[in-house]
Amino acid sequence: MEISKRINELIEVINKANYEYHTLDKPTISDYDYDMYLKELIELEEQNPELKRTDSPTGKIGGIILDSFNKVTHDVPMMSLSNVFNSDDVRNFYERIKKEIKSFSLTTELKIDGLAVSLKYVNGVYTSAATRGNGLIGEDITENVRTIKSLPLKLSEPLTIEVRGEIFMPQKSFHKVNEERIKNDEPLFANPRNAAAGTIRQLDSRVVAKRGLDIFLYTLVDAKKYVNTQSQVLEYLGRLGFKVNPYFHVNENIDELINKISEYDKIRKTLAYDTDGVVIKVNEINYYDEIGVTAKSPKWATAYKFAPEEEETLLKDITFQVGRTGVITPVAELEPVLISGSMVSRATLHNEDYIINKDIRKNDYVFVRKAGEIIPEVVRVNLDKRTNNIPFKMIDNCPVCNSKIERKQGEADYYCMNLDCPARNLNSIIHFASRVAMDIDGLGEKVVEIFNNLGFLNSITDIYKLKNYYEELINIEGFGKKSVDKLLEGIEKSKKIEANRLLFALGIKNVGAKVATILLNNFGSINNLFLATIDEMENINEIGSVIAKSVYEYFHNESNIIVLNELKDYGLNFEYKKLEIIEHEFNGKVFVLTGTLEHYSRDEMKELLEKHGAKVTNSVSKKTDYLVAGSDAGSKLEKAKELKITILSENEVVERLK
């Protein structure tokens, strides 16, 4: 009973992962975890053949074929590879073949982390390309593959052949694509493999051409016709003009093979593209038929999967981050440690159960893993180094607003139940940074979301602490030195912005940009407004009781006071320079601006008119006194003429202001 339940559970998890990975190009679990689930399922099915479901994913290759591309039937199926994870597995693989074949050698090739593709050439000319799909039927990606610069469109010999290889995205292209996506507010690709797969299934091949894909070839279909061994295949492909990975080796025995694998594991860290293992193949092609295949993969080859990189470091503290939905995520604050080329000082601890199951405690030495994902995680504790005898205990109150937190039934996560919790609403940070408010360049919606996910941005005051995390920020996927420098510069600049903009940026209910300016025009500074009574505010012409009350409430809420004090400490500008209105015939007149002005920008013209007591609005109506029309004026000009409103040119305005 227990076992069949676990099998069903594993199948469910694996099917979901397959769909997200192969069809959506958007994985939600790491490859390592996926491989471990699959391994467990394979083992359970081997030990309990009677429980093996006919629809088990262990017998299936790849994903669903989408309708957007033409389907292609492979003449020779494109199989997958079995996996091995340690040297014992490798020895077993070797021994199994040894039972059937007395003497053979094994090739090692780097396993490029991309997607498999099959290419056809007719008389030496490139004619078509297809994805692996479900192994039997793939998608026609001929035009997209044609854009790959290193792919020869004509071979050095006029052969009619089918070859197979791996399309991949070099790390440099990957980072560039992600930087571009951040700028366009698009979701990031999780890793180069997903970026390559997502790119090759683009419908517009001009987009593909710009993404910097590359390709290594390693298989010649019907190789027997031309050569005797896999190493000769690779040499031959090279001579035909294909790009072949330089790391391959013929191993005469098992020890040489195992040494080679650890050598490759070192080399791969220096390469400009991602690899996830070593492909091991019997070198002598004429043994393949004898050794045979399973439903899913050949028995004469296997893939050794590298373990994800793990590093040990001190867990200095466990802190808590509050997300957009109120969900509370525990975060490990680490002694910074270098993993896969980047410094890591924070890692996710997922939830209360995760910490308790692994018995992770403050001051423990922990192993941290970064397996292709953006967010690293703590995987286990080094118990030998434990000094703390107090187990972890979940917090009771929200770290941001101090309200009681609750664990929802059937869920692993706690939530802050306070609907007004400042951290709950990422929108408040997004609004604060936006163009109309503090105008912080480079801190758009997507960036706010990513920083929040990584635990760097929970509240608007965190914006001014970002500079303390410089080293970490430049290592986040999609960022880099240049964009972080620009962002920090934008944040510094925002400290000087006028107080009315800041007041608006705080997101006080009922306080728009206009109301913020009116309030400060009357009170002179945010500090004075802070001391103002409801009556004093209501005395202002444009301010009614609703606005007065919500401003008063905002300034008398404890957590808001903390925020304001912090902002003041960071040096934000709380003093407002009242607009000195010049006595002029334009006092109280209503203006609309349209078309392109020659000497002033629209904002400058607006400011100039406002200094002279005019009100500048957006649309023409009966209340409009003047329309200022620049060149290329359109419908507003028409409407103003219709309503017989006085129309002024830029020069006429300037004349009358003199």
Ligand SMILES: NC(=O)c1ccc[n+]([C@@H]2O[C@H](COP(=O)([O-])OP(=O)(O)OC[C@H]3O[C@@H](n4cnc5c(N)ncnc54)[C@H](O)[C@@H]3O)[C@@H](O)[C@H]2O)c1
């Ligand atoms: N994270 C997830 O949710 C998720 C879900 C499904 C699959 N996956 C991952 O996808 C992979 C499974 O895909 P798979 O079926 O392609 O198996 P595989 O990646 O384990 O191995 C087969 C593939 O290796 C590639 N390859 C690279 N270099 C090669 C070489 N020199 N010679 C031969 N082949 C080479 C080919 O594309 C071949 O199809 C696993 O890595 C798994 O972790 C992850």
Ligand SMILES: [Zn+2]
């Ligand atoms: Zn809260």
